Amino acid sequence: MSRAVLSLGSNLGDRLDYLRLAVRGLSDVLLAASPVYETAPWGVTDQPDFLNAVVLVESAELDEWGWLHRARHLEREAERRREQRWGPRTLDVDVVTVDEVRSRDPELLLPHPGTPSRATVLIPWLALEPDATLPGHGPVSELLAALPETETAGVRRRPDLALRG
Template sequence: MSRAVLSIGSNLGDRFAFLQSVVDGLSPYVIAVSPVYETAAWGVEDQPDFLNAVVIVSGDGIDEWGWLRRGQELENAAGRVREKRWGPRTLDVDVVSVDGVTSDHPELLLPHPGAFERATVLIPWLDVEPDAVLPGRGPVSALPVSPEGVRRRDDLVLSGWMES
């Protein structure tokens, strides 16, 4: 049984609906979903704010490549277009960590290389897994991350999965 941490984000169109499409599309595998957060874009800053969340999934016979493929399928279904690095997008599904696996393959870097410094990943992850550990970096709670500019959106609740 593999277990993965996915970071999801959207800043174009119906941002919340795109996040919900991930929970719906992975519903048989979802074991936890964080609250939704809103953050300003970084990288290319002249773009709309993002909605972000973390989804923890688990499934038999699904390895890190399987989680990557599923994430990309959901991105494609949401009309994701890759025009500019860190540019606006309908949906972004990043594989943050899978069972402590490390990978330096150019198509699948694990753990996700920017996760250790991104409040958009770490803050929601800690909401659903306070004892989370990022391989190669240690306990997520010990990583220096600023909550500045990260706004929890309690009015937006991702649904359609069952807590175990």
């Protein structure tokens, strides 16, 4: 049995449709889905805004590699093309954590190393799990409080958009 936190992002095409495709594809393992957020792009800033969300998933069969394969499968279903690093994409599914697993394999780094600095992951995660902790880093609420306002200001909740329904 393993429990994972996955982050979802899209900034090409029908962004909400791509996030919903991911959630539908995870329906057999889905525990909870966060609200949807419209977020200013980080990394490569000259690209469209993203929609971001986080989901909690659980499975009796999947280990951390199983979750990575599920994530890659969903990206392929969204016809994601790997071009520019941090560039525009129809669907990005990252494995944020799997239980307390730590991994230094470059194909599967756990917890995902971008997490402590990404308001686009921390804010949706916290909305879903106010007591969440990032293994090796501490409470998600503290990580978020430590980010500069410039990082958090670009993350706006979109109550008019829902992942399900």
